[in-house]
Amino acid sequence: MAEILYKYKDSVYANITNKCNCRCTFCIRFLKDGIGDTDTLWHQENPSKEEVLAAIRNYDFTGHDELVFCGYGEPTCALDILLAAAKVAKEEKGLKTRLNTNGLGCEENHGNIVPQLAEVIDSVSISLNAPNAQAYEKVTRPLVPSAFDKMVEFAKLCRDAIKEVKWSIVDVLPENQIEECRQLSEDTGIPLRIRHFS
Template structure:
């Protein structure tokens, strides 16, 4: 049975779905079954809302102040579960909530979901992955059309409504692409985090 709650380094994560609307070339789930203390993050059946909330309820968060929604799938593909579970973790566990996302959530759900997220999410990290539409399509391989535009618009909306938002890229990008990602982040006034790539 796949883990719903797992830890990696100094953080606790909620793995609520394996559904994803991107097929990123560097995605760790194509390399291994689990990360951190999780043996596997592959659900045989995606968990129900009740199962996710029970997992949060039964986990000992002593020493942790934040829960991150991030696993082997895109959390906004299970928006109702994300919203209810985040609300529970916030109210019942007193946790800060971070969403790690590919930024396709509004396109996936057919509406602007940022106002709903703002009620339960404290911070958002969006995978930028590449500095232009062409490069983004090549590396992220989104299922939805206009993936790059969707991601940029979603991030800008999060900046407007939620406030604490950042883009992230991995450090394996060529320096020239990293420089253009930095320029894009400055253009839109969105902080950029350059993550060290790890398959561990």
């Protein structure tokens, strides 16, 4: 059985769903079954809200002050669970909450989800993955139309409503694309984090 909560490096992560609306070429899900202290992050069946809340309530977070929503799937594809779980993490466990997302949650949930996120999420990291629509389509292979524009729009909505928001890319992008990402970051006022791809 896949764990709902797992540790990777110094953080605790919540793996609330395996559903995703992208098929990124680099996705770790296609390379191995688990990371951190768990053998598999593939759920036999996606967990219910009750199961996720129980996992958080029963987990010993000693030494950790944050819960990160990021697993083998896109957390906003289980928005109801994400919101409830983040509320419990904050109110009952006194944790900060971070959402790692592909930025397509508004499209997935047919409306602006940022006001709801802002109530329970302290920081958001959005996978930029590529600096323009053409490159983005190639690398993330999204299941929603005009995904790049929608992801950028989501990032701007988050920037205006949530304290800490950043874009992330991995350092395997060609230098000219990294430079374009830096430009987009500057133009939008959303910081860019360049992660090492391992």
